[in-house]
Amino acid sequence: MSEKKLCPVCGSDKLDSIVQKETINGDLGKDLIIEVPHDKCMDCGFEGDICGENEKIIEKALSTLNEKYIDEVLNFFIEKKINFAGIERAVGLPQRTLTKWKNGISSPTAAGIALLKYLRIFPWLIEVAEQKYDFNISQKIFVSEAVNMLLKSITLNSNDFEKNGYSATAGNFNTTVYANSFSLTQENTLNINFLQQGKS
């Protein structure tokens, strides 16, 4: 049997185990609540992790988070019909490796997990890889993705036009709009501040 657990401050064996809930804020919006045990000395009030058990719990939690990331990314690829064979060709991450990581048969590398997160956030990076990282093609892919995203987010408020004597809905909208600033709100909607409007 292992030695009796004693308080490192006063040497008392009157220890109580208290469990604290801690939230780990992971990446990709994945949070994890874990229960971390602490020892509390009933004599001197010392609180801490005497036997270093917490480290294992946190290690386990981080590996659970990795599984969550892999699930999230793989489900996203399936949902978006992104071909695993294409990912393997493009970034050299074999599907069987992903499956092993997902099933906990082998531990993912930190670089592998980081790559998956990037592909989840910027899936067009797969296309960049497929184009052999050609600089000009890659810039085009990036810019068209960004512009498309921007266009999708634009909702023009017809009041902005009507107050200037134009109707955006009447079909006779024949105006050049000059915007002096564009900004994306947190909801990804676009704010355009109109500088001036002129008839073309």
Ligand SMILES: [Zn+2]
């Ligand atoms: Zn103590």
